[in-house]
Amino acid sequence: VTGRVTDRESGDRLAGANIYIAGTRVGTASDAEGHFTLEIPERLRGKFRLVASYVGSHDRTRPLALPLDRDVTVDFALAPSQLYMDQIVVTGTRTERFLKDTPVTTQVIKSREIAESGSNNIADVIQEVTGVTIEQHDRFGSVTDLQGFDSNHILFLVNGIKVIGRLNGQFDISQIPAADIERIEIVKGATSAIYGSQAMGGVINIITRKPRHRLQLNGNLKIGSYRRINSGLTASLPIGAWSSKLFLGLRRFGGFDLDASDPFEDGSRFQKYNASLQAxxxxxxxxxxxxxxxxxxxRQKRILNNVFEAQTTNNRGEFKLSAKADSLLPISVKANLEYSLYRHEYGQIVRSSGFYKASDPTDNGYLLTEFLAHKTLGKHALNAGYSLEHETIxxxxxxxxxxxxxxxSLFIQDEYKLSAALTLLAGARYDHHSIYGQQLSPKISFMFSPWHTGRIRFGYGRGFRAPAFKELFLDFYVSDVNLTLKGNPDLKPEQSDALNLDYEYWNNNNYHVRLNLFYNQITEMISDVRVPGQGLTYTYKNFEKVKTWGGEWDMDFFPTDWLELKMGYRYMDSWVSTTGQALSGKLKHKGHTSLMFSLPHHxxxxIRALFYGPRYDYYIDDATGELSDKIKIPSYVLIHSNLSYRTPWHVKLILGVRNLTDYVKKFWGPMPGREWYAGFSFNY
Structure with a gap:
C-alpha cells in the first residue's frame, strides 16, 4: 500500500504520520513529503483496516480488501483536532511533553487559531486568551498583563530564547508579527525556578515555524482601514541534509486622530520590518x-502639537545558535548561544522645517551562553542547566x-512519577548577579490524573525580578520642567510567592473545561517616589507589598463537525499596602466568547466578543502622599469577525472586521474605531 498523508485544512504534507493496520504491529511512518509505503504480510492480505494518525489530528481509518496480485494507493487527508492535548509543549518544564502530561499548567495558541482570527500581531492574538490582558500605551506599545503582573514581570521568549528591548521595563509584544508563528505557549505564575528574573509573573514563549526539508513558499497580504498593510513571505529550501527558511514581513499603519479640534494625534503612524533566516x-x-x-x-510618528511631531525608532538584531545531541553522551545535552543588540531612540521633528532633534539613544546588548542536560532514570526525569549572561546598557x-x-545561573529539576496517577515536579534555581547578589528560587508542583482525560495540578513557586539598569543607575535632568530622575543602586530584587490550583477535563472529540485558582504575594515592590526636600526629584525604592488573587474558567465545546464554541472568564482582585486599594488600572472582570463555523466549500x-469590566485609576499626590481622586474607567465590549474561503488553488481569501461596535477609547490607551480588512494568503 502506498500513499500520502496531508492536512485537510491547509493541504500541508505531514511528515512522521503513523500508518498501521488496526489490531496489529504492522505499520510505517510517512517521510518528509508525507509519502509512505507499507508492505502487507501474506497472512493479512484480504480485508483489513488501515489507520493513519498524526499528533494534533483526528485518526482516519480506511477499510480495504487487497487482492494478492495488485498494489493499491491510499491517500489520507487528516482533519486537525480541535483539542490540542497531544500537542508537544516545552515551556513549562524546558523539556518536550505532551500538553496533557505536563505538570505545569500551560495554554497553547495554535497557528490555525492565529490565521482564523485575522490578527495583525501577537498582541491581537493573546488578548483573546483567558486571563491575559493587553493594553495599548501611547509610548510603550502593547503592554501585557498576567494575573495582575504587567510585562515588567513577564518573560518573553522566541523559540525559548529571551527577547530584549524593553522601554521603562515594558516590552511591546506587537513588535512580533503573527505571520510566521507555529504556536504560542503561555505559562502563568512564578517560573523563576527555571527561567530566573522577569519570570515572576509568567512566561510567554512564541515558537516560529521550523524550516521544512522541501521547497515551499507561503505568503499573505492584508489591507485595511487606517491605511493598514500587513504582509509576510516565507520560503523554505532544502540544502543537502539541511533545511533553511527565510521570512520577510512588513506592517504599516496610518495612525488615527479621535478629536480633530486639537492638534494632538492619538494613534501613532508606524512601519515595522521583520526579517529572519533560519537553518x-x-x-x-x-x-x-x-x-x-x-x-x-x-519607526513610529505621532503629532504632539502645532510645533512638534514625535518620532520613535527601534532596531534589534539577533543571532542564535543551538546544538542538541541525544546519543553522543549517556545524557541528552543541548547548548544555546545568543547575541542580541537593541537600540531605542526618541526624537522630535519641527513640523514647519522638518528639523530633527534627537534625544539620547539607548543601546542594550545581551549575550547568553547556556547548557542544558536531560536524563531519564527509572521514574525520574532529571533536568539541569547552567547559563552565563552578560548584559550592557x-x-x-x-x-x-x-x-x-x-x-x-544553575538550575536542577526532577519530574518523579510517584504512581500511574501522581507526578511530582520539584526544582530550584540559583542566581549569582554581579550587582544585586544571590537569589534562590524554588518550585514544586503536583499533577494528579484521576482519569485518562482529567488532570488536577497544584503548584507553588518563588519568583523574583531584578532591578532594571535604569532603576539602578538612571541620572537624567529635564530642564523644561526642572525635573530630576535618579536611580537607586541599593535596590533589592522584587520577590513573589505564587500558588496555583488547576483542574481540567476533556473529551477527545467534544469539549475541554479548565478552572484555575491563583494567589500571588509580592514584596519589595519597586516604585518611583519623590525625594523629600529636593523639589521635583524622583527616585526608586523597595517599599510596596502587593497581593493578587482570583480565578479563571474557560471551555472549548465542539457539538458538531461544523461548529466550535469557546468561552472564558477571569476574576482578579488585588491589594496594595501603601494605599489599601486595588492595583491602579487593573481589570477585575474580563471575559470572552467565540463561535467558529466550518461551512461547506471550505x-x-x-465571530468573537471580548468583555472588559470597569476599573479604577488613581494617582498619589506627590506633596501629601495621599490618594487622589479615583477615576472610573467604564466597561466595554469588543466584537471581531473573520471570514475565509480556501480556493482549490492553495489560495485563501480573507475578509473581516475588528471592533464591529465601533467603540472608541481616547484615554487610558487610545483605541481607534471600527476597522475593516481584506486580503489573501497562499501556500505552495
Whole structure:
C-alpha cells in the first residue's frame, strides 16, 4: 500500500504520520513529503483496516480488501483536532511533553487559531486568551498583563530564547508579527525556578515555524482601514541534509486622530520590518544544529502639537545558535548561544522645517551562553542547566553613560512519577548577579490524573525580578520642567510567592473545561517616589507589598463537525499596602466568547466578543502622599469577525472586521474605531 498523508485544512504534507493496520504491529511512518509505503504480510492480505494518525489530528481509518496480485494507493487527508492535548509543549518544564502530561499548567495558541482570527500581531492574538490582558500605551506599545503582573514581570521568549528591548521595563509584544508563528505557549505564575528574573509573573514563549526539508513558499497580504498593510513571505529550501527558511514581513499603519479640534494625534503612524533566516540540520550522526539571524526595525510618528511631531525608532538584531545531541553522551545535552543588540531612540521633528532633534539613544546588548542536560532514570526525569549572561546598557541618561552586569545561573529539576496517577515536579534555581547578589528560587508542583482525560495540578513557586539598569543607575535632568530622575543602586530584587490550583477535563472529540485558582504575594515592590526636600526629584525604592488573587474558567465545546464554541472568564482582585486599594488600572472582570463555523466549500466564519469590566485609576499626590481622586474607567465590549474561503488553488481569501461596535477609547490607551480588512494568503 502506498500513499500520502496531508492536512485537510491547509493541504500541508505531514511528515512522521503513523500508518498501521488496526489490531496489529504492522505499520510505517510517512517521510518528509508525507509519502509512505507499507508492505502487507501474506497472512493479512484480504480485508483489513488501515489507520493513519498524526499528533494534533483526528485518526482516519480506511477499510480495504487487497487482492494478492495488485498494489493499491491510499491517500489520507487528516482533519486537525480541535483539542490540542497531544500537542508537544516545552515551556513549562524546558523539556518536550505532551500538553496533557505536563505538570505545569500551560495554554497553547495554535497557528490555525492565529490565521482564523485575522490578527495583525501577537498582541491581537493573546488578548483573546483567558486571563491575559493587553493594553495599548501611547509610548510603550502593547503592554501585557498576567494575573495582575504587567510585562515588567513577564518573560518573553522566541523559540525559548529571551527577547530584549524593553522601554521603562515594558516590552511591546506587537513588535512580533503573527505571520510566521507555529504556536504560542503561555505559562502563568512564578517560573523563576527555571527561567530566573522577569519570570515572576509568567512566561510567554512564541515558537516560529521550523524550516521544512522541501521547497515551499507561503505568503499573505492584508489591507485595511487606517491605511493598514500587513504582509509576510516565507520560503523554505532544502540544502543537502539541511533545511533553511527565510521570512520577510512588513506592517504599516496610518495612525488615527479621535478629536480633530486639537492638534494632538492619538494613534501613532508606524512601519515595522521583520526579517529572519533560519537553518537546521545534522552534524554527523549524533547532533542536530540550528541557527538563526533576525532583524527588526520600527519607526513610529505621532503629532504632539502645532510645533512638534514625535518620532520613535527601534532596531534589534539577533543571532542564535543551538546544538542538541541525544546519543553522543549517556545524557541528552543541548547548548544555546545568543547575541542580541537593541537600540531605542526618541526624537522630535519641527513640523514647519522638518528639523530633527534627537534625544539620547539607548543601546542594550545581551549575550547568553547556556547548557542544558536531560536524563531519564527509572521514574525520574532529571533536568539541569547552567547559563552565563552578560548584559550592557549605553546611554547618557545612566550613571557613567555605561553599565554592565554578569549573571551566572544553575538550575536542577526532577519530574518523579510517584504512581500511574501522581507526578511530582520539584526544582530550584540559583542566581549569582554581579550587582544585586544571590537569589534562590524554588518550585514544586503536583499533577494528579484521576482519569485518562482529567488532570488536577497544584503548584507553588518563588519568583523574583531584578532591578532594571535604569532603576539602578538612571541620572537624567529635564530642564523644561526642572525635573530630576535618579536611580537607586541599593535596590533589592522584587520577590513573589505564587500558588496555583488547576483542574481540567476533556473529551477527545467534544469539549475541554479548565478552572484555575491563583494567589500571588509580592514584596519589595519597586516604585518611583519623590525625594523629600529636593523639589521635583524622583527616585526608586523597595517599599510596596502587593497581593493578587482570583480565578479563571474557560471551555472549548465542539457539538458538531461544523461548529466550535469557546468561552472564558477571569476574576482578579488585588491589594496594595501603601494605599489599601486595588492595583491602579487593573481589570477585575474580563471575559470572552467565540463561535467558529466550518461551512461547506471550505468556508470558515467566526465571530468573537471580548468583555472588559470597569476599573479604577488613581494617582498619589506627590506633596501629601495621599490618594487622589479615583477615576472610573467604564466597561466595554469588543466584537471581531473573520471570514475565509480556501480556493482549490492553495489560495485563501480573507475578509473581516475588528471592533464591529465601533467603540472608541481616547484615554487610558487610545483605541481607534471600527476597522475593516481584506486580503489573501497562499501556500505552495
Amino acid at each position: 537546521a540540520g545534522p552534524v554527523g550522526n549524533a547532533a542536530q544544529v540550528s541557527g538563526e539571524l533576525s532583524y527588526f526595525n520600527e 549605553r546611554s547618557r541618561r545612566v550613571v557613567n553613560q555605561f553599565q554592565q552586569s554578569v549573571l551566572q 468556508i470558515k466564519w467566526n
